[in-house]
Amino acid sequence: MVATLYRMEAASDGRFKVTRTVEEVESCLRDNVMAAILHFEGAELIDTDLNALEVFYQAGLRSLGLVWSRPTAFAHGVPYQFNHSPDTGPGLTAAGKTLVRACNELNIMVDLSHLNEKGFWDVAAISDAPLVATHSNAHVLCPSTRNLTDKQLDAIKERDGMVGLNFFVGMLREDGKNDGDTPLTTMVRHVDHLVERVGIDRVGFGADMSLLDITVPDELGDISGLPKLIDALRAAGYDDESLRKITHQNWLRVLRQTWKAQ
Numbered sequence: 001m002v003a004t005l006y007r008m009e010a011a012s013d014g015r016f017k018v019t020r021t022v023e024e025v026e027s028c029l030r031d032n033v034m035a036a037i038l039h040f041e042g043a044e045l046i047d048t049d050l051n052a053l054e055v056f057y058q059a060g061l062r063s064l065g066l067v068w069s070r071p072t073a074f075a076h077g078v079p080y081q082f083n084h085s086p087d088t089g090p091g092l093t094a095a096g097k098t099l100v101r102a103c104n105e106l107n108i109m110v111d112l113s114h115l116n117e118k119g120f121w122d123v124a125a126i127s128d129a130p131l132v133a134t135h136s137n138a139h140v141l142c143p144s145t146r147n148l149t150d151k152q153l154d155a156i157k158e159r160d161g162m163v164g165l166n167f168f169v170g171m172l173r174e175d176g177k178n179d180g181d182t183p184l185t186t187m188v189r190h191v192d193h194l195v196e197r198v199g200i201d202r203v204g205f206g207a208d209m210s211l212l213d214i215t216v217p218d219e220l221g222d223i224s225g226l227p228k229l230i231d232a233l234r235a236a237g238y239d240d241e242s243l244r245k246i247t248h249q250n251w252l253r254v255l256r257q258t259w260k261a262q
Helices: 002-011 022-031 051-058 094-106 117-126 150-158 184-198 223-235 240-259
Strands: 016-018 034-036 038-041 061-065 109-111 162-165 203-205
Touching: 002 016, 022 034, 022 240, 051 061, 051 094, 094 109, 094 117, 109 240, 117 150, 150 162, 150 184, 162 184, 162 240, 184 203, 184 223, 203 240, 223 240
Parallel strands: 016 034, 038 061, 061 109, 162 203
Antiparallel strands: none
8 A cells, every 4th residue: 555655656747745744745735736644544564563663654654543443452442333432442552652652753643543542541641742633523422432522622632732523424423323414514513612622723624535435424425525614614604714724724733743853
């Protein structure tokens, strides 16, 4: 998959770039180039001696989720459950704590999405970087194990981190149903709550649209429908400055704080 990413870049005639610095992302935004960031969702392919971590860092790895929704040698992911808290198992292993510290040293962003609650608090205790959940929503509005409690959101605010709104309807709807007949106002409600808890500078989009074909609101359809969500947010009272923050500026801020001198 990493090789495919770089083959895409090579074949793009300059229209697609794998970025390693905030300056490169900003350059892509200015030049209408699609910017990519190499991210692993789940650290299964990294050995506990962390030799592979250093190799993948040199290959461009800049963002790492310790888990998908299953255990690894480093941590425990939350199984998808509804009407359940994200407190579903033990926290980080000793190897996981070492991995978090190593990511801090390399300035690799640690993604808290898919991590269970005890693991979340372990990362919060260890990491010196902003707390970031790239694709998670508000548990109080949709009680999925994959969503964040208000206490977790408060910690993200305290650490000047970031939450990316997940577009999957099963993490948006109050009933947790996998039903595309979900209005965009449901997404707006989650943005409203996230902004209320963490502030307008710490919320963005974390669409999670993937080859797994997750169900998103029918009105959105695919990524080309994103302007409809932006219009819905504007209709809900978000001004142009706030929308610039939500769509990209907040991500640039947290990457700048996390990647530091890269």
